[in-house]
Amino acid sequence: MKTRHKRLILVTAGLGTLGLAAWLVLSAFQQNMVFFFTPTQVFSGEAPKGRSFRIGGMVEAGSIKRQSDGVTVSFVVTDMAQKLPVTYKGILPDLFKEEKGVVAQGKLDANGQFVAEEVLAKHDENYMPPEAAYALKKGDQANKEASNGAAKDVK
DSSP states (O other): OOHHHHHHHHHHHHHHHHHHHHHHHHHHHHHHOOOEEOHHHHHTTOSOSSSOEEEEEEEOTTOOEEOTTSSEEEEEEEOSSOEEEEEEESOOOTTOOTTSEEEEEEEEOTTSOEEEEEEEEOOSTTOOOHHHHHHHHHHHHHHHHHHHHHHHHHO
16 A cells, blocks of 8 residues: 555544544533523423423512422522423522522423422622523513503503
8 A cells, every 4th residue: 555545544534533523522512501591481482392401580479389398399480571380309509589580400391390400599689690681671571561551451
């Protein structure tokens, strides 16, 4: 075999190995990527079915219910437009409270309830993820417009 052919085989094998490594890295990123959705986006069908994702919003006042087993908690996450029931089995963060920001990671079950694997509470009074802040603002505006329209209908 000529030197030229040996070099061509070596370059082809190197490119094949590089391509395989790139494919493995990209597939690992794809499997570990977790997207953030608001309750409104979940109800509109934008959230993935059968895959883990994150939801964020505010914990609705009066919605926290603790089960008798001591570790299962259910609560409602809202973006002021839609409400999504969440169930979590585990220890909640100390900062987890009603009417405070929360981000939960998990999947939707067959009943449309979000089953969280992890719950993160807002750690700073001034910080909120931009997507969550935008969704809360948009939901609040929709509620105000709806209440203004209802007030006009009454007159």
